[in-house]
Amino acid sequence: MSNQPVNHSTPVLYSNDVETIPSDEAETIRQLEEQFRSILETTSQDYDHAVRAVHAKAHGIARGTLTIAEGLPAALAQGMFAKPGSHEAILRISTNPGDILDDSIALPRGLALKILDVQGERLPGSEGDTTQDFIMVNGPVFAAPEPKAFLKNLTLLSKTTDRAEGAKKALSGVLRAFDAVLSSVGVESATIRQLGGAPQVHPLGQTYYSQTPFRYGNNIAKFALFPVSEGLTSLTDTTIDASGKPDAIREAVREDLIEQGGTWELRVQLATDLDAMPIEDASKEWDQKASPFVTVATLVVEPQLSWEHGVTEHTDDALSYSVWHGIAEHRPLGGVNRVRKDTYKFSANFRGSFNGCPMHEPGRLAELA
Template structure:
């Protein structure tokens, strides 16, 4: 497909993914280790937690409005025609432990779009929801399941066990080390830089799918970008170092007590499989070859996003899985194949030990007020 600016977009086809022979073995090993994290958290907190995105900062009710007059390459899947969907969104920190918000780390955003009809990515999925899971690092920190099994799993294991004081000392050491390296024109690897990045207001953060997904006839990554003035002004706004341990939830609640917010959902289409690979999620897709373009507006009205009822619903009942959705938006690549198994195993454990129902909402009225 070629657009008006003569960019040629890679067409999706079955078989475009290339699986490593050791992938299944790597994924099975990762699931076993992360199950150990689940069990340890259960012993510590006396309830089941997600092995990632454990700490929630707010559950939001909103709408997603697909833009009108999208060009053909963007009018794909659930974005094929103008339509407004109800959504439920959950803001979180991606760690598998409940940490103070004074400590910087990667943040997460789960978006659940309701009433999405069409062929599903998984044959046994009977829901009508489309989940998008996004994080604050644009590229995934590990290339594929094998790289995660070698290095990422150790990070996840350690982060689930470090106390907040030890975590704080570690990030302070990394910050000083990175400062010294910058004087030499170098820096820490991305896998460590995420722990020394500025601690910013979560509502001004940009979020990314990091790994690619099918986008109808094409392949894409997605971004979530603050657009209304009140949240755009919060981008790169630093949090006070002495802020409350639950500062993110407090800031989200304070903001939505008197403001609404809008964000753009943007798509970056793949134009070259060598420079924009599917299987290596750590490679940056160059904006110069294919910029992010808006396909929808997400609107959140004034609300109370962290009532006790919503918190219980978001932490115990809801689950987010990027494989829950249309085949037209099927997750692609090794990291996403890893997530399919990991997310489902974590959700099964959490719901079972908490004796919580597994509810996939069909109407936004199921979200508690």
């Protein structure tokens, strides 16, 4: 367990009124679904197979065990972390566009984590399941503060889906250089990285953040997954040369997970001040000095094959991830999370219908191919 100190500031208590819901949010959701549909219809026609509207390209899928820490203080022993124990888990490493792109186009890394056999009152639409999903990206903030800005970003992605890959490669090189200049003076731009200017980092060495807030039992928190085993932390500053190798990331992840597997810590950052740590602005980073991330569980992935051509694709098709797959004590909060509910469900249902493989949540890992 991490030796980081537990934040002694008083955590903000969760209540139903911590969210502010605009009167026109339903219309924003409708327009987001239109953009999701546009992306899905374009890519499914091109590939003769439906892929995700966002984070379409998987670089690896791995099975592991999440062990909840013993002796957590009361503020952290909440929700699924209230009792120590172990759970089967499956993680998916990806990049964010809705089309399958050459890995030389530099994009943020994503990691979706599904925890199995989680008991408790379920979120709406998740009744009857026993999974808890966490969707994370290797940056602490979301590229849009709220749903309408998210819609603008998704509209741009929709218009460029599966078009002019050569131009995307050239733009990616320019944006990476621009991002490097900004980073040298301590500035990061989630928008530049989303458009192709992200550093070409090895995904196994990255820290992944939920970016958006969640109910944490009686409290409110963000989540993050930190690499801690030596094999993973040695990859933190490693970049991947994808020149002439369209699936270079998948190959690198495959090689390293076969050789060493990995260990991560799942940590939470409790909200202590809603003015400084807003619910409705997903682009605002919460101050880690005011409230540090503290470990609540450890994820261990034993050495394994993370991608087998002709096999892993079927596993990927059978899985869907959503922040709304979970228990009520970890309810997603804020506008970006609210609009994910119906749009992610729409994407999963589209894939299931087009591919003739309806989505269902696994009860145990043995159910997956």
